[in-house]
Amino acid sequence: MKIDPSMLKPSAIANSNTIKSTKSFILKYQVYFLIGSLLILSILPLFTNRSYILGVFCRIFLYSILAGALNTINGYSGQFCLGIAGFFCVGAYSEAILSTAAKMNFWIILPIAGIITALVGLLVALPTLKMQGIYLAIVTLGFSEIARLLALNWTSLTGGPMGIKGIPVPEIFGFALKTSRHFYYLYLVLAVIFLFVTSRVIRSRIGRAWMSIREDQLASKSLGVFTSRYKAINFMYGAFWAGIAGAMYAPYVRFIDSTYFTLDEGWNILSMVIIGGQGTLIGPIVGSVIVNYLTELLRPIGQWRMVAYALLIIVMMWWRPQGLAGASNSIVAVKGETRMRHRKVSRKEAQA
Amino acid sequence: MKKTILLLIVVSLVAPMLFAAGQSEAADTNVIKLGVLAPLTGTNAEYGKGFEVGMQMAVDKINAAGGANGKTLELVVRDSKGDQKESSDLARQFADDMSIYAILGDFTSGCSMANAPIVDAAGLVQLSPTASNPNYAGMSPYTFSIMGRQDSEAPFFARYIIQKYLGLNKVGVIYINSDWGASSYSNFKAEADRIGLNIVSAVNYVQDEKDFSSLITKLRAANPEVVLILDQGAVPQIINQIRGTGWNVQLATLGPGTSEQLINLTGKNAEGLVLSTPFFFDEADADLMAWRKEFVSKAGFEPTIHPVCAYDTVYLIKAAIEASGSGEITRQTIRDNLAKVSITGVSGPLKFNEPGDLTREYMICAVENGKYVVKEGFDYAKQ
Numbered sequence: 001m002k003i004d005p006s007m008l009k010p011s012a013i014a015n016s017n018t019i020k021s022t023k024s025f026i027l028k029y030q031v032y033f034l035i036g037s038l039l040i041l042s043i044l045p046l047f048t049n050r051s052y053i054l055g056v057f058c059r060i061f062l063y064s065i066l067a068g069a070l071n072t073i074n075g076y077s078g079q080f081c082l083g084i085a086g087f088f089c090v091g092a093y094s095e096a097i098l099s100t101a102a103k104m105n106f107w108i109i110l111p112i113a114g115i116i117t118a119l120v121g122l123l124v125a126l127p128t129l130k131m132q133g134i135y136l137a138i139v140t141l142g143f144s145e146i147a148r149l150l151a152l153n154w155t156s157l158t159g160g161p162m163g164i165k166g167i168p169v170p171e172i173f174g175f176a177l178k179t180s181r182h183f184y185y186l187y188l189v190l191a192v193i194f195l196f197v198t199s200r201v202i203r204s205r206i207g208r209a210w211m212s213i214r215e216d217q218l219a220s221k222s223l224g225v226f227t228s229r230y231k232a233i234n235f236m237y238g239a240f241w242a243g244i245a246g247a248m249y250a251p252y253v254r255f256i257d258s259t260y261f262t263l264d265e266g267w268n269i270l271s272m273v274i275i276g277g278q279g280t281l282i283g284p285i286v287g288s289v290i291v292n293y294l295t296e297l298l299r300p301i302g303q304w305r306m307v308a309y310a311l312l313i314i315v316m317m318w319w320r321p322q323g324l325a326g327a328s329n330s331i332v333a334v335k336g337e338t339r340m341r342h343r344k345v346s347r348k349e350a351q352a
Numbered sequence: 353m354k355k356t357i358l359l360l361i362v363v364s365l366v367a368p369m370l371f372a373a374g375q376s377e378a379a380d381t382n383v384i385k386l387g388v389l390a391p392l393t394g395t396n397a398e399y400g401k402g403f404e405v406g407m408q409m410a411v412d413k414i415n416a417a418g419g420a421n422g423k424t425l426e427l428v429v430r431d432s433k434g435d436q437k438e439s440s441d442l443a444r445q446f447a448d449d450m451s452i453y454a455i456l457g458d459f460t461s462g463c464s465m466a467n468a469p470i471v472d473a474a475g476l477v478q479l480s481p482t483a484s485n486p487n488y489a490g491m492s493p494y495t496f497s498i499m500g501r502q503d504s505e506a507p508f509f510a511r512y513i514i515q516k517y518l519g520l521n522k523v524g525v526i527y528i529n530s531d532w533g534a535s536s537y538s539n540f541k542a543e544a545d546r547i548g549l550n551i552v553s554a555v556n557y558v559q560d561e562k563d564f565s566s567l568i569t570k571l572r573a574a575n576p577e578v579v580l581i582l583d584q585g586a587v588p589q590i591i592n593q594i595r596g597t598g599w600n601v602q603l604a605t606l607g608p609g610t611s612e613q614l615i616n617l618t619g620k621n622a623e624g625l626v627l628s629t630p631f632f633f634d635e636a637d638a639d640l641m642a643w644r645k646e647f648v649s650k651a652g653f654e655p656t657i658h659p660v661c662a663y664d665t666v667y668l669i670k671a672a673i674e675a676s677g678s679g680e681i682t683r684q685t686i687r688d689n690l691a692k693v694s695i696t697g698v699s700g701p702l703k704f705n706e707p708g709d710l711t712r713e714y715m716i717c718a719v720e721n722g723k724y725v726v727k728e729g730f731d732y733a734k735q
Contacts, residue, residue, distance in 0.1 A: 050448045051448055051470070055441055059437070152529060155534070160534055161532075161533065161534045162485065162534065162535070163462070163531070165465060253466055253469075254468070255465045255466055255469075255491075259436065260437075299430075299431075
């Protein structure tokens with residue numbers, strides 16, 4: 001399903017070469033890099049107990065999962081979802097409600113919140129299976145706002161504008177996870193689980209089906225891929241992990257209300273995917289690290305931060321549409337105009 | 353080249369971390385630093401600016417008069433953008449920095465409540481001038497607010513303004529669906545039910561709504577004698593749109609206080625508007641006028657009650673520091689003394705109740721000839 005290199009503009013080829021050598025270097029020693037960075041991350045809290053620094057790391061882990069979940073939808077199956085904040089919202093409220101009203105244990109709620117969110121993801125996916133591109137994007141955008149407004153107005157369940165306070169912290173065998181250091185490890189472990197599971201799924205039959213849908217839906221259908229089923233699974237998978245992220249987040253902040261889950265949150269996560277890279281596992285992590293670091297790095301310049309983000313996204317779209325560490329050998333690496341031409345050509349080929 | 357770029361990226365990302373980790377924690381014992389969380393950018397930027405100017409005025413005055421217990425106060429102002437996550441990150445930064453003795457802020461209840469577990473764990477006071485969610489102050493012994501609880505103002509409004517002062521019975525309510533709006537309305541409704549006031553229609557809207565015509569039509573159909581608006585930001589638009597439809601009903605509002613901006617934006621439409629306020633820039637009060645003049649010259653806009661409260665929070669902290677006498681000043685002594693002190697600030701008498709917020713008294717104002725006029729003073733409710 002590779003694109004004919006002649007389709008690419010010369011500049012795109014030059015750019016992909018620029019990173020190629022660094023990339024092959026990293027790929028060659030991939031295992032060492034992985035073990036090394038895990039080792040560093042797991043001993044880091046022993047050197048610092050500053051809750052600010054650990055808080056920034058917690059945010060990076062959390063957004064790695066959220067951006068990674070969005071990437072399975074936008075990056076791997078090529079659907080355009082703008083509603084990730086809505087899934088995040090459903091997951092967080094599920095955890096908050098079940099732990100405060102039903103007094104359930106965090107570890108039981110965690111998968112339940114994921115499953116609830118996955119079912120909501122299915123509800124969004126079913127009526128939109130035949131939609132593509134901008135139409136799907138608008139529907140998911142609408143869903144995100146509906147989720148937030150439900151949280152704001154369903155007062156008896158969600159506390160309405162008062163939010164939900166006093167969300168209990170998780171416990172392991174009677175040991176309460178309270179400090180930043182505890183949450184650092186919880187988030188790290190969950191982020192690693194997410195990466196591991198997703199890497200297995202991506203290499204499975206399901207993951208390959210997603211990628212074939214991304215490259216050319218018509219062609220993959222003609223090769224016997226049941227596209228609508230795989231698209232629905234894809235939405236559910238992304239929603240599941242966004243829900244898990246929400247369920248991790250609620251006990252961390254101990255108080256949630258609907259203002260956490262605005263469209264701005266969705267743009268924030270989307271910008272991580274766009275900057276970091278679509279269609280690779282490492283991309284959203286890179287995006288999460290860059291965006292969250294930049295937030296801290298550029299704090300002194302105040303409102304100009306937003307301008308810097310915008311510039312970064314524009315430059316990225318222009319220089320590397322697949323993102324910094326995105327999948328260079330896929331359709332996400334092709335710029336809009338060329339992509340249209342590619343679709344037309346391949347459709348003609350399919351008809352011929 | 354590629355490797356240089358990669359290296360530069362890595363260095364620029366790692367550098368701030370190392371910098372943050374390596375910051376010296378040694379504190380000057382003659383300076384007491386106060387962390388300020390305020391939305392200096394974003395939709396609430398105007399209020400954040402008001403915080404900054406109001407608090408700086410108080411600090412300048414205190415330091416010029418010899419400081420608190422001989423120690424100089426210093427503000428460390430950070431922009432929270434009105435975003436809970438940013439605000440929490442900054443609160444953690446303050447919590448880590450042992451030279452910070454107390455946090456003043458944040459502006460919204462949402463941010464302040466998100467920070468409550470952080471300040472609770474750090475044993476650091478977070479004194480918000482404006483957080484009005486009734487749940488906020490009780491979340492931790494370290495959380496305080498001086499905005500005044502809605503469970504006193506809204507009942508006051510029902511009993512003394514609508515029933516006693518205006519002498520009306522059929523009320524239409526339009527309120528913002530936020531933590532503040534919802535708690536104001538439920539308090540108002542509870543008191544209205546108790547005293548036999550008839551709420552003929554109640555409608556609400558979400559933040560940033562611009563067109564209220566359908567809500568106004570609905571209210572008008574219920575034919576109330578008075579329309580009560582519960583909001584801060586959107587009050588001028590609602591007044592203009594009600595008058596724009598040619599509806600000449602009595603208007604009342606709870607929330608904006610005596611805001612000059614409201615009169616500027618509504619002009620003649622605000623004539624006859626009745627409102628409650630814990631505080632009023634009385635032109636006969638020379639000290640208050642001097643305060644207002646100084647604020648306008650520094651901020652470039654007219655103050656509302658928010659910067660006044662912000663100003664008062666600094667004086668509360670000063671009182672808490674002075675209450676330690678010659679003893680050592682720590683985060684804990686500031687908290688313990690803050691819960692006990694009683695001062696009269698620009699915004700009125702300040703004394704915390706058990707959860708850490710306060711019950712204010714209100715007066716009744718009306719707009720006459722484009723100006724706020726006090727109709728009934730603080731003692732109206734006692735008569």
